[in-house]
Amino acid sequence: MKAIEIENLSFSYTKDQEVLKQLNLEIELGSHVCIIGHNGSGKSTLAKLIIGLLEAKSGSIKVMENEVNEKNIHTIREKVGIVFQNPDNQFIGSTVRDDIAFGLENRRIPQEKMDDVIDEFSKKVGMFDFLDQEPSNLSGGQKQRVALAGVLAMNPDILILDEATAMLDPKGRKEILTLVSKMKNDNPNLTIISITHDIEEAYLASRVVVLSDGKIMFDGIPNEVFSHYEELLNIDLDIPFLVRLKRELKNKGIDLDDAFNEEEAVRRLCQ
Amino acid sequence: MSVKFENVSFLYLPKTPFEHLALDGIDLEILDGTFTAIIGHTGSGKSTLVQHINALLRPSKGKVLVGDYVIAANEKKVNKLQELRKYAGLVFQFPEYQLFEETVLKDVAFGPKNFKDSEQVALEKAKKALSLVGIEEALFDKSPFELSGGQKRRVAIAGIIALEPQILVLDEPTAGLDPQGAKEMMSLFKTINERGTTVIMITHDMDNVLKYCDRAVVMKDGKIVKIEQPSELFKDEELLKEISLEEPHIISFAKKLIASGMNLELNDIKDFDSFIAQIGKARSVK
Amino acid sequence: MKNIALGRYVPYDSFLHRLDPRTKLLSLIALMVMIFFKFSSTAMNFFIYALLMIFIYALMRISHIKLKTLFKSLKAMWVMILFLLIINVLMPSTGPYFDIFGFKLYHNAIYNTLYIVIRLVMMIALTMILTTSTKPLDLTYALEWLLHPLKYIKVPVHEISMIISLALRFIPTLLEETERIMKAQSSRGVDFEQGKLKDKIRAIVSLIIPLFISAIQRSEELANAMEARGYDPSGQRTRYRKMQWQMKDTLSLVFIAILFGGMITLLITSFDLFLMMGIVL
Incomplete structure (x- = not known):
């Protein structure tokens, strides 16, 4: 079984501009995939299509063998959780506690069981001490941690991060990324799809998909994808530090090609 | 003529349960024509600090001198407030949210008109500012809401640049832009700075601090903990740790190289190019 | 902007804070209705108002609202009260009046204005009690x-x-x-x-x-x-x-119900304490 199977997916908001063009993509269960692309490349649209917030014009999306359509929408949303970009606009409850409870209420979890779940997941994201706080007293990073707790409390098979760290400061960003990788360690079966601008985050993923103009431009392991240096710069994407370093040093006649991490690069440079 | 903070404190929402000392005894001087970075974590008082420069906030204690203008505590009115706001232009974080006019050109001309420029002069200034930020003429008569995110940001920044301020204050101007857009934005500010405008910028991006700024003001809990040249700042391991500041990637890598015996001059590393040049030099000497 | 504190929830741990919100909402409605009852004589009206005001003042004390806070929120009402007074004074009326340089100031006009002001103050106080404690x-x-x-x-x-x-x-x-x-x-x-x-x-x-x-x-x-x-x-x-829902909620509601019932009885029987005691105002 695949986590996501997308076939010939097309989508447009207006008649004359297609955002996604005949897209094909498969994502394995338990994998950690980063989807990168410049603004307007269609990456966030893709996330909304997967979770059924938008409807495809043509083509099909399957989430764990369930076709995404009106009839299956409840099943889809049980399997997929998503954290959006804006920390304020996805904080629904009046306190941290109520926000985590919101999804549980929708799931019709019995009230007696909710407190245990809320305690468990707020502890996991380090927000247990803030359970009775209102969102206006929390930082952006803390709100995103609450959003993550709210989504994980519903026990999804697939977690989509739709630029979840884009509006955070470096500290908040780091906290979220650490948290996500901890979640992944605790539950290796969790499929993570991270839509991101953060090129260093993408470099650490097991697979990178580059979207450009509604099509997949590159798809593969990070080292392979980022070897397409010029093409990526051409579509306004950044390059991971190590890749750029190796590239620019090579132009100077210093070859580090097989250095797979920074320590190795340091060792070779100082030989 | 400069920006000067003299023992400035700011009490947020005094006499309420939310009372909080956002600035605590700030002494700071920013010289004309410099490019200064204000850094520190969210909540350290950076935004509160810069909002004193054009008197959006008034000190609870102490005083702020901006050019010839004085903003002192306990004074109900700031003398020549409008003039001050033209002298020191402030670009807020995510400034695209302030757009409201029917066309791009009108929106940028809105500021100059408020400062009593005639319609014609305001439009001239607007056109100049728009071309400076790289918005082509074809977009002038479009609604600002039809533009892409990056274009909106430029238009909003042009709205302040059109005031032709002597001091340009920027609150995280590159947040949320894609890398290319951010780069263009930063070189725009450098150009403006080179024309003689003082630039004061709040940022979380240490690469930009290193590459563009003369000085960095480091804030924590409403206090200034350090004022330093960026290259010196990133050498101060203890401070970096104390305020959990992430140094630029090139600096952390260069430090690793130095630790492994390479002979690099940290002070000469400003950006990726100079970093590569340094490595090349060190290798060839060997 | 955050200091618009009027009627804002203040986290104390008072008896009223601990009551079930349903109890408080129902009681508020019942009390609001009682405020608008009109009894058989002016004296009786003011007597009942006095009782209600004492009761409401007690509630304010319990929920930690200072009289000062109430008056602050009334500040904006002064203009309205003045306006009401003028309207009432200018309205033609009957009954006894004061003659002020030929101008007839009817007693009724003064009473009517007072009724409205008292009702307004009590309504605001009650709403404030509800919102600060819930x-x-x-x-x-x-x-x-x-x-x-x-x-x-x-x-x-x-x-x-x-x-x-x-x-x-x-x-x-x-x-x-x-x-x-x-x-x-x-x-x-x-x-x-x-x-x-x-x-x-x-x-x-x-x-x-x-x-x-x-x-x-x-x-x-x-x-x-x-x-x-x-x-x-x-x-x-x-x-x-x-x-x-706790015992104290039931008891509170019973109390309000008795109060309400009592008022209704007074209303229906046109009971006039003062008339009975032979005092005519």
Whole structure:
């Protein structure tokens, strides 16, 4: 079984501009995939299509063998959780506690069981001490941690991060990324799809998909994808530090090609 | 003529349960024509600090001198407030949210008109500012809401640049832009700075601090903990740790190289190019 | 912006704070109705008002509201009270009057004005007691419970209560946003405090349009987030917040019911304490 199977997916908001063009993509269960692309490349649209917030014009999306359509929408949303970009606009409850409870209420979890779940997941994201706080007293990073707790409390098979760290400061960003990788360690079966601008985050993923103009431009392991240096710069994407370093040093006649991490690069440079 | 903070404190929402000392005894001087970075974590008082420069906030204690203008505590009115706001232009974080006019050109001309420029002069200034930020003429008569995110940001920044301020204050101007857009934005500010405008910028991006700024003001809990040249700042391991500041990637890598015996001059590393040049030099000497 | 403290929830641990919001809401309604009862004589009216005021003052003490706070919130009402007085004085009336240089100031006019002012003060005090002792969200739940029967005539009670609680959740966010946009426009030379009418209108437009646009964007993103987390307005949901009905709620309601019943009895029997005692005012 695949986590996501997308076939010939097309989508447009207006008649004359297609955002996604005949897209094909498969994502394995338990994998950690980063989807990168410049603004307007269609990456966030893709996330909304997967979770059924938008409807495809043509083509099909399957989430764990369930076709995404009106009839299956409840099943889809049980399997997929998503954290959006804006920390304020996805904080629904009046306190941290109520926000985590919101999804549980929708799931019709019995009230007696909710407190245990809320305690468990707020502890996991380090927000247990803030359970009775209102969102206006929390930082952006803390709100995103609450959003993550709210989504994980519903026990999804697939977690989509739709630029979840884009509006955070470096500290908040780091906290979220650490948290996500901890979640992944605790539950290796969790499929993570991270839509991101953060090129260093993408470099650490097991697979990178580059979207450009509604099509997949590159798809593969990070080292392979980022070897397409010029093409990526051409579509306004950044390059991971190590890749750029190796590239620019090579132009100077210093070859580090097989250095797979920074320590190795340091060792070779100082030989 | 400069920006000067003299023992400035700011009490947020005094006499309420939310009372909080956002600035605590700030002494700071920013010289004309410099490019200064204000850094520190969210909540350290950076935004509160810069909002004193054009008197959006008034000190609870102490005083702020901006050019010839004085903003002192306990004074109900700031003398020549409008003039001050033209002298020191402030670009807020995510400034695209302030757009409201029917066309791009009108929106940028809105500021100059408020400062009593005639319609014609305001439009001239607007056109100049728009071309400076790289918005082509074809977009002038479009609604600002039809533009892409990056274009909106430029238009909003042009709205302040059109005031032709002597001091340009920027609150995280590159947040949320894609890398290319951010780069263009930063070189725009450098150009403006080179024309003689003082630039004061709040940022979380240490690469930009290193590459563009003369000085960095480091804030924590409403206090200034350090004022330093960026290259010196990133050498101060203890401070970096104390305020959990992430140094630029090139600096952390260069430090690793130095630790492994390479002979690099940290002070000469400003950006990726100079970093590569340094490595090349060190290798060839060997 | 955050210091608009009127009627804002203040987290004390008083008897009133601990009461179930439903009890408080029902009692408020009952008391509000009682305020508007009109008894058989002027003296009787003022007597009952005095009793009610003492009771309300006691409630204020219990919920830690100072008289000063109440008067502060009445400040804005002075103009209205004056206006009411003038209207009442100018209205033709009957009965005894004071003759002030040929102008007939009827006793009734003074009484009527006083009634309105007293009712107003009591209404504000009662509302204040409710809102300072009850979290907005609990109030929403109580309201939803109260309106529950309307469900059967197809009133979307749940949706209404969800809308209210979301509005409450976003008020601080929107206030912050308002402040931010005002500052941003001030930096572009807008003067929100003074200026000619034309400038004032422009200033407000420069605030309202960005505010609307961001609110619309927020609501769209919020709707997405709610839907993605499985919210279905027509579907069944469980409830995390359970209201706890306790003995003290029952007793409080019984007390209010007795009070209410007593008043009704007085009203129906046209009982007049003063007439009985042979005092005629």
